[in-house]
Amino acid sequence: MLKNFKIILIPITVFFLFLFLTVEPVLAQGGEESAFRLERINALVFVLVFSAAVLLYTRWAKQGKTLFVRKIPGIDAVEEAVGRATEMGKPVLFIPGLQELDDIETIAAISILGRVAKITAQYETPLLVPVRYPLVLAAGQEVVEQAYTEMGKRDFYNRDIVRYVAGEQMAFTSTVNGMMMRERPAANIFMGAFFAEALLLAETGNAAGSIQIAGTARPEQLPFFIAACDYTLMGEELYAASSYLSKEPLMLGGLKGQDFIKVIIIILILIGVILVSFDVGDWYYKLFKMA
């Protein structure tokens, strides 16, 4: 682990050198406005505090401090669902959302896929991962192959586990719907960014009699997942899932850091409400201005 920190230090140095070189000529020009966006200093402070909190908790975790995280029912259900699929001898279907890899929700989904693939590898349960974008295909193949190799089940890996199905949203949906009715997966896991197809997929899966677990950060699709799935991870829980499933203390650090910031946010909002209510909060209100 120490080795890794050295790796990180080198680029930081390079980066700051680079930064210096680009800022310097601009400062020399002299100008009415500085090169740095001073008006965004609030965001910078916020990002730094946030990062510090996450890193601090991660460090404590590494030092062996036990970090408590409550049970999250939807995530616990993932393992159960794979177990049921194994008993029934039927596949598990995993859909990492319908966005490209340049959406953080998709990255969260890919990371959860890595954990799920380990479980299916362990039980030797067939896994099906249809994807809509080729970059997601590449990342998905990478994590699944890795998971199977790590569990010593390379023989069960085949690169068509993760397959590109169709580029267009509704073409993807119609193909996956057909897949659900024909292959009858025992469990469907939907994680990531979903749009109008959320209900189309979940309702078909329900008709096919599969156990369904969904997770998305998009509030507008959550009602439909809740109506048609057995378990739904809402918003933040999607991002928590990969840490939680990994069961590594290091990963839980991030979760604890988030919680710490959440408490701070609640306190800041309450202070704001009180100040604004008594009409003395103008300066405070402006501190949170997005520029």
Added chain:
Amino acid sequence: MRTTVPVVIAFLSGLVLAVSIFFRPDKTIIGQIEPEILVWVTIVGGFTLFLGAVSITRVNFNTVRRRKKGWGYSLLTLISVFVMALPSLLPSSWSPLFGDAEGSIYDWLFQYLDKPMMATMFGILAFYIASAAYRAFRARSAEATILLLTATLVMLWRVPMGEAFLRSIHVALPELINTYVMNGVNMAVQRGIIIGAALGAASMSLRIILGIERTYMGKG
């Protein structure tokens, strides 16, 4: 080597982009980097179009070659991919059927096959929304009851007879639903979920930049 290089690349690209937002684009090179890198990401994604085509071809070709169940359908998919893709890659100066302008094969297939398919898939949503409501809106628990009552109330409000009915209970009832349910509770909850999810996304991002989370590059 196989893990270190990707970790360093992820760290560098992440850090540069995170920092660039704090610099003015017209004054610094670093400030201009953000839009440039976004184009780069798109370009990398653009190259993968062949990987997608290879994947879909391989899966379907194997089905056809081994005469697996339903191989006819796979053959159809294969043909469709090429009928659509190939003419669009050829320059339109060769024939008006090539390229992607109006009158090309690409455009015709999109207009008359793809579009109605999409529209019909959207049409299926109305059926599913009814069956999902029927099945899920049961008063099994306090939470489920709240869900079903609000959904019913809002559905009533959205059609003429329902709205008239609500107005007959109290003239201001539709206004109240709009103010307190839609703009009050609904907005507050969306906001709470957005803040929470944003924290989750930010912490995920931080883990990737720092190489703590690297499932995708050979380390679980």
Added chain:
Amino acid sequence: MSGMEIFVLWLEAFITLAIFSFLYKDNSVYHLVESVFAGLSAGYYVGLYWKSIILQQLWEPMTRADNPKWWLFIPGIFGLMMFTRLWPKYSWISRIALAFVMGSTAGIFLITQLHGLVLPQMQKTMLSLINSDGLEASFLAVIVVIGVISTLIYFYFSKEHKGFVGVTAKLGIWFIMISFGAHFGYTVMGRVSLLIGRVQFLIEDWIGSF
């Protein structure tokens, strides 16, 4: 109507009915349309990416006569690295390109989520409870503040939902259910009008043409 128009009309009607038939049960006509749909849309994206990305964003800016963006060869190389995936032995090279995409995404989201979402959403929640606009506005402000905070507490992972946290989280889930119910009921209308559009096509345009 010309022969072509009639053909197109019947084709669209066939597609519409074939897809709706899935509602009864999965069948070979649906499977046929679905297979064509999947193939066409994959082909469509090949054409789209080729033109809008490879040609327009890479090739043309890089090779144009005045002020060429020569540095675009860097993402070009990253893009080519993706092809090593076709040879398992070298596929690790593609991880470099993947790491670039993931790192960039992470860098952008780290800041934009905190700066663009959390800060303004916090700010907009700082509402005056003692409102000059009257009691109604105050009441609305109370609902919003309680709603946001109880939702946030529902997502607090560090404590079991017991005691004070438990009560607030319970309130949070009630608020969440009201919101989801409202959203569900509200969306029905838009979805139904999409179906009405299809039915209008079938009845007025297609059957109407007989």
Added chain:
Amino acid sequence: MNFWNKIDTLDRRWIYLLVAISVIVPFILPVKLPVYVTPETQQLYDAVENLPDSSIVMLTFDYYPSTIAETEPMSRVALHHLFRKNIRIVTVTTVPLGGPSMAEQVTREMAEQYGKVYGVDFVNLGYKANYVAVLKGMGSSIEAIYPTDNLSTPLSELPLMNEVKNYDDIDFIFVVADNGIVDYWISIVNALYGTPVGCGVTAVMAPKFYAFISAGQMTGLLGGMKGAAEYELLLGQPARATTGMDAQSLMHLLIIGLVLMGNIGYFVGRRQKGKKA
């Protein structure tokens, strides 16, 4: 197994059948469910009704083909009302895909019915990119933004456009939109130039704009197919929205009915289980 037990475990295909029936029947046998006019629709209707003869109204086609089930009926009611009152119309669109051709097609079709002449009674300006600049620019000079109309005729050759230089010559703006452009019609055009703006928007967007109505920034609002149907009622010319509205209402009532039946089935089922145990 009695009736309520069956209801509790109903095959979903029966539900699909009911949905299909409730959407198809109104087209064959119009049920003509009562439509009630909401104050917002009435306000828009009155605003147009009270315009003096031969005023000039700007009508926008700010929507994509995907939402025409909701938005096109609004354009049609607006055109009916305006042409009927001998009001002259200038149409614009901020949507590139389909916007200009839809405006052209619908406007000409309606003009034929009322015997109106292009260039004298109505003009279609078409699409220009960068909507903020377009909306602002038309405040000083429409001709600077649109040197020609949609079919490339110079504005100077169109008699109507000789009377219209900027928003000052326009008495009312009737916006039909399916996207965020509405905010700009209010925050730029109404706020800076004071021309009254009335809107027709999709059902999903509508509630957001009640705040504009109560603040007096927006003069009347049509929400979705329902709004269009109410306007058709006021005009006394029931058309597609009224038929569509029957289907909408039936669907909502069907879902509410299904939820009710489902719950009765569920409780009856639970009670019987309780008795057996």
